[in-house]
Amino acid sequence: MKWIGIALLAGSLLVPPLFAGDFYVNLASQILIAAIFALSLNLLVGFGGMTSLGHASYLGVAAYICALLTSRYGFGHGTAALLSIAGTTAMAAFFGLIALRASGLGFLMITLALSQVLWGLAYRMSNVTNGDNGIAGLTRPAPFGISLDSPISFYWFALIVATFAFVMMTIFVSSAFGSSMKGVRDQPRRMAALGFNPWLIRWITFVYAGFWGGVSGLLYVYYHKYIHPTSLSTTSSAEALLGVIAGGSGTLGGPAVGAALVLLLKNYVSAYLERWNMLLGLVFLFIVLVMPTGIVPGVSSLTARLRGGSR
Amino acid sequence: MIVSTSGYALEVVNLKKAFGGLAVTQNVSLSIRPGERRLIIGPNGAGKTTLFNQISGDLRPNSGAIRLFGSDITHLPPYKRAHFGLSRTYQIITLFAGDTLEHNVTLGLLGLRPARWQMWRPLSFYGNMVAEAHRTLDAVGLLPLATHPISDIAYGERRRVELAMALAQRPRVLLLDEPLAGLSNTERSTVKSLIASIPRETTIIMIEHDMDTALDLAETVTLLNYGRVIVDGERDAVIADERTREVYLGT
Numbered sequence: 169m170k171w172i173g174i175a176l177l178a179g180s181l182l183v184p185p186l187f188a189g190d191f192y193v194n195l196a197s198q199i200l201i202a203a204i205f206a207l208s209l210n211l212l213v214g215f216g217g218m219t220s221l222g223h224a225s226y227l228g229v230a231a232y233i234c235a236l237l238t239s240r241y242g243f244g245h246g247t248a249a250l251l252s253i254a255g256t257t258a259m260a261a262f263f264g265l266i267a268l269r270a271s272g273l274g275f276l277m278i279t280l281a282l283s284q285v286l287w288g289l290a291y292r293m294s295n296v297t298n299g300d301n302g303i304a305g306l307t308r309p310a311p312f313g314i315s316l317d318s319p320i321s322f323y324w325f326a327l328i329v330a331t332f333a334f335v336m337m338t339i340f341v342s343s344a345f346g347s348s349m350k351g352v353r354d355q356p357r358r359m360a361a362l363g364f365n366p367w368l369i370r371w372i373t374f375v376y377a378g379f380w381g382g383v384s385g386l387l388y389v390y391y392h393k394y395i396h397p398t399s400l401s402t403t404s405s406a407e408a409l410l411g412v413i414a415g416g417s418g419t420l421g422g423p424a425v426g427a428a429l430v431l432l433l434k435n436y437v438s439a440y441l442e443r444w445n446m447l448l449g450l451v452f453l454f455i456v457l458v459m460p461t462g463i464v465p466g467v468s469s470l471t472a473r474l475r476g477g478s479r
Numbered sequence: 480m481i482v483s484t485s486g487y488a489l490e491v492v493n494l495k496k497a498f499g500g501l502a503v504t505q506n507v508s509l510s511i512r513p514g515e516r517r518l519i520i521g522p523n524g525a526g527k528t529t530l531f532n533q534i535s536g537d538l539r540p541n542s543g544a545i546r547l548f549g550s551d552i553t554h555l556p557p558y559k560r561a562h563f564g565l566s567r568t569y570q571i572i573t574l575f576a577g578d579t580l581e582h583n584v585t586l587g588l589l590g591l592r593p594a595r596w597q598m599w600r601p602l603s604f605y606g607n608m609v610a611e612a613h614r615t616l617d618a619v620g621l622l623p624l625a626t627h628p629i630s631d632i633a634y635g636e637r638r639r640v641e642l643a644m645a646l647a648q649r650p651r652v653l654l655l656d657e658p659l660a661g662l663s664n665t666e667r668s669t670v671k672s673l674i675a676s677i678p679r680e681t682t683i684i685m686i687e688h689d690m691d692t693a694l695d696l697a698e699t700v701t702l703l704n705y706g707r708v709i710v711d712g713e714r715d716a717v718i719a720d721e722r723t724r725e726v727y728l729g730t
Contacts, residue, residue, distance in 0.1 A: 344589060344597040344605070351575060351586055358573045361535055362644070363561035363590030 193319040199428045200330040201387045206411045206423035208380030214418030216373040217353030222283030226381025228400035230256040231389035235303045245309035260378020264371045290397035302396035416462025488513040488682040494543035503529045505706040514679040518697035526706040527686045535567045564651030568641045581625040584612040587644040615647040635666035655685040
């Protein structure tokens with residue numbers, strides 16, 4: 169049963185792009201990018217028990233560093249990618265020191281405040297960031313000399329990175345450290361009494377989540393060839409959080425499903441409905457009421473019940 | 480390991496703690512020898528669990544000192560105390576309800592090992608750790624339930640998992656906070672013989688209300704009331720003491 173699911177998933181990721189039009193291939197690339205971003209946020213929210221409203225900081229900062237380095241300072245794509253990921257991870261290490269002084273609601277507010285500072289900077293430091301105009305005219309890298317300018321080639325690139333990200337994050341949460349992390353999420357006091365250092369475990373999780381947030385930011389700026397302060401906004405953080413919770417926080421695949429849902433609603437429905445946010449809100453409300461743990465856990469318990477009932 | 484200079488396993492010296500105006504620990508001093516079985520008794524609100532929370536590091540005392548085998552641990556965070564050989568159980572059962580018994584006990588082992596930082600190998604990779612967890616579960620009579628989640632098992636069995644998590648760590652000093660609370664008579668005698676079988680390398684300090692069972696396990700008794708030590712000494716002497724009668728038996 170599990171293998172059929174994996175085969176179906178692999179098939180739907182590998183085959184349709186060969187036939188679909190550019191619009192759909194591009195949409196699929198965006199879903200992959202949003203999925204990496206949501207998965208990285210899920211490390212914090214679902215596995216670390218740290219609900220953040222500032223995760224767009226990592227996507228946005230990695231995107232901005234890469235954009236500035238390649239367009240303004242003449243760096244090559246390879247160096248720019250390494251520097252932007254390193255810079256974003258270092259920022260996560262520093263932000264973690266500040267945000268982890270609190271937990272729960274306090275943590276949420278600090279992450280929100282920090283991301284608002286960055287958003288404000290991106291708007292106001294217009295001599296560096298170009299402010300509200302954003303940075304346009306960017307290029308995509310050409311790894312091993314392969315151009316990523318066509319929608320389909322970029323899709324394959326995004327698929328490889330997303331698969332790698334998914335595998336790496338899955339290994340991380342399934343590891344012995346992952347057990348420490350989930351233990352600290354559930355019973356921090358007991359874990360401390362058993363010899364685990366809850367603060368350090370949370371901090372490492374925070375930094376790792378920031379790292380993958382940065383990776384999604386790189387893909388984001390490659391895809392759009394443009395970056396604007398809204399990428400750093402609370403709306404951007406909140407949409408990802410919505411995706412994580414809707415898809416199923418603390419599950420491996422849930423956040424990817426949730427991110428896809430948010431993106432599809434945004435792209436499809438906004439063509440017909442001006443107030444697409446309202447529909448997103450209603451869908452979210454429906455999910456929370458019907459499947460409080462999210463789509464993926466909800467659907468799997470539903471199928472389990474159906475199979476049990478048919479016997 | 481640090482060599483004991485005082486000869487005591489655990490020393491609490493002039494410990495004071497107040498929540499606002501409410502003094503919950505007032506100048507408490509205890510000296511417990513290695514291998515000793517100490518029972519701490521006292522009416523509700525006497526400050527027994529608060530004292531435990533200060534020894535384990537969950538609460539910071541306002542003043543005073545706590546020494547474990549001669550080294551000062553007063554200002555160490557809880558996780559470092561665990562690495563010094565201090566373990567505890569909780570009055571309110573604190574387990575990982577969605578995980579298996581095996582996983583719960585393995586976490587107890589993982590906490591003291593460098594593998595807790597291992598980021599690419601799963602816990603199941605550490606076969607000897609899992610085997611050790613199974614031995615501990617066997618010792619508390621729960622091996623047949625090893626792969627069941629905690630949410631599947633009965634309250635009395637959870638009490639024993641609580642104990643197994645601490646025992647797996649082979650602590651030098653073990654704090655038991657009401658290990659018999661809420662158990663039936665049969666379960667009481669099971670847990671009692673379990674505690675009696677803990678080797679002498681482990682010093683035990685126990686809070687318990689069930690005097691009939693607990694007194695059999697204890698060698699020395701400390702009576703607390705309103706955050707003070709009222710009587711402290713050999714079991715029979717404390718029981719016979721006039722003040723014990725006054726405080727505890729309410730006559």
